[in-house]
Amino acid sequence: MKYITRDELADVIKTSIPKKDFVIVDVRDDDFRGGNIKGAINKPSRDFLTSVDELIKDTKDIPLVIFHCTLSQVRGPKAARIYEETRRNVLYGKDIPHEVAVLREGFARFQEKYRDDPDLIENWDKEIWSSEWS
Numbered sequence: 780m781k782y783i784t785r786d787e788l789a790d791v792i793k794t795s796i797p798k799k800d801f802v803i804v805d806v807r808d809d810d811f812r813g814g815n816i817k818g819a820i821n822k823p824s825r826d827f828l829t830s831v832d833e834l835i836k837d838t839k840d841i842p843l844v845i846f847h848c849t850l851s852q853v854r855g856p857k858a859a860r861i862y863e864e865t866r867r868n869v870l871y872g873k874d875i876p877h878e879v880a881v882l883r884e885g886f887a888r889f890q891e892k893y894r895d896d897p898d899l900i901e902n903w904d905k906e907i908w909s910s911e912w913s
Contacts, residue, residue: 780859782883785892788845789899792817801843804834806858807886810849813907814890817899819847824854827861835866842877851885 783791788803795801803819805811811821822830838844844862848854863879882889890908893899 780856780863780879780881782851783845783880784883785889788816788882788889789893789896791843791845792899795843798841800841801845802838802841803845803847803882804858804862805886806846806848806854808854812904814886814894814900814903816847816886816889817897817901822858824848824858827858831861831865832869834862835869839866839870840875842875843880844877845880845882847882847885847889849885849887851881851883855881855885 791801792803797803797818803816805815805819805821806824806827807821808823808825811823815821820834822834844859846855846859846862848858859879859881866874866877866879890900890903894903894908
């Protein structure tokens, strides 16, 4: 597992094909409201253990799987580790070369810089992302 910066993720989104070259997994729970990285799949952390097998099935042919939560301090990295370990076990001997990454500083810092870019952020709500996050 590796960490990527918000600028590296923005570059991936703008230069690659979503759900073919990469997929973004947002593990925020109720805090998913108010905006998300464009095209991200929401797999709430509270249900992650019960949905990880389905996520692996849906992403097994995608070479870059990126996880995040609000700050990527606990939920995002934990989900990435669970995904990586489970994928290794489920696809043992049949897996493609791939990377699992975590967005450093999470959605909070990503939206701080890119909230006005519709190629990168969707459903953004300024009422939810008050000056506390900006």
